[in-house]
Amino acid sequence: MISITRGISNILSRIAFAHTSSNPSSIRTLQTTYVLNCENTEGIRTDEKSTTDSDAQRKELTEAELKLKNKDRTQVIPVETSIRYLRSSAYQQTYGNTLIWELYRRNHKGAIPPRKTRKTCVRKGAISTGNPCPICRDEYLVLDYRNLDLLRQFISPQTGEVLSYTKSGLCQKKHLQLLVAVEKAWDYGLLTFDVPFLEFDYREYYGKNVKLAN
């Protein structure tokens, strides 16, 4: 029960985030929803009429309607919104300090998972599976070469390479988009990777009595 209420509050916070990001005039009505209070906190007062209106609208959305709304992927989210989302309290509330793919688990028949993940999670503008991949399940995660906070979550800190879909669980479509975005970010110089410089003791290789040139 706690998880359900938490899920609904997350959804509501997403909706609040969407409203605040797309329409600045609606910020006034959504100030009471404790989400994104960090922005525009000064000088805004909610008048009673507008708050009651928004409450009524929110109550009209039943759980089934919310489900349908969550599965819809026809709305195009701009990258700027996604970048702001990754730094917002709505994101913190949803993922905390874990990486977005860390707690995701693929569901498959039998004990051994299929070698490849599914082709795509979104068909005809809606989520077509019960267990969409970590990027498809959250519409505010937009793969783009400018969205560095998101791309860094899929780059291995040990090797600097993009994680395989067997580890991250991304569908093939999103994995390809991820590869393109990371490659583009490297080309633009936005993402860099430095290999740690190791000081070798060459005497271990050539013997202690050999005098090295440098």
Ligand SMILES: [Zn+2]
């Ligand atoms: Zn997917």
